[in-house]
Amino acid sequence: MAKEKDTGRKMIAQNKKARHDYTILDTYECGLVLMGTEVKSLRMGRASLVDGFVQIDDHEAWLHNIHVPEYVQGTWTNHAAKRKRKLLLHRAEIDKLESKSSETGHTIVPLALYFKDGRVKVEIALAKGKKEYDKRQTLREKQDTRETNRAIAAARRRQRSA
Known part of the structure; x- marks a missing residue:
């Protein structure tokens, strides 16, 4: 018998500063490639999106400067707190974000980090600085x-x- 996963949306962290500093033009929900200790740390509700940004390298989206503290009970397999993390988006979405973010004054910022149906998701936004x-x-x-x-x-x- 399979267990049912949690349904709904459990908020981990929000970036309220982004909504103050930027005009939000478009939002996207995407998955995140994480290590096991990162997920355990996020389940404890600990993360910071304040200095985060998204950069697109070689047609891949990467999330930079997101602080996920080390898992307290982790061993030598623990993760680095501020490493870059790969975002899971469709090719068309990445291409659209890449073309729009190359325009002057546009950037891609994370707005929220949350669990959705047991998986970690991040809401990113194409934004223009105010x-x-x-x-x-x-x-x-x-x-x-x-x-x-x-x-x-x-x-x-x-x-x-x-």
Whole structure:
């Protein structure tokens, strides 16, 4: 009898800084080639995507600067914490990312690292860097939306109580 794998999406790490620093143009979900101790370390919920980026070499996508700490109970078979890891994408997706990322101002950044049906997946995005004034504008819009929603909620509460 075969065991059923976990279904759903269990988040390991998110890169909130990427959404602040970049305008997200397109997102992709891809697999990741990992060692056994890396998967065990990720199951403990430990990883950092902050400095991560994707680079395409010889028509292969590689994930750089992702910090997956060494597995505590690992032995000499333990992995290097910041090694480059191969991404599993279809050829057409790699070609599209390669052509788009070669344009000025475009880059490929990881957004999230998670388990999906028992396998580690990474969500990457084709992104364009924001200028400082764009970042301020985005924060201002978010704050205005929040204030508007609060005012509407307060008005509804007053209306219900009256």
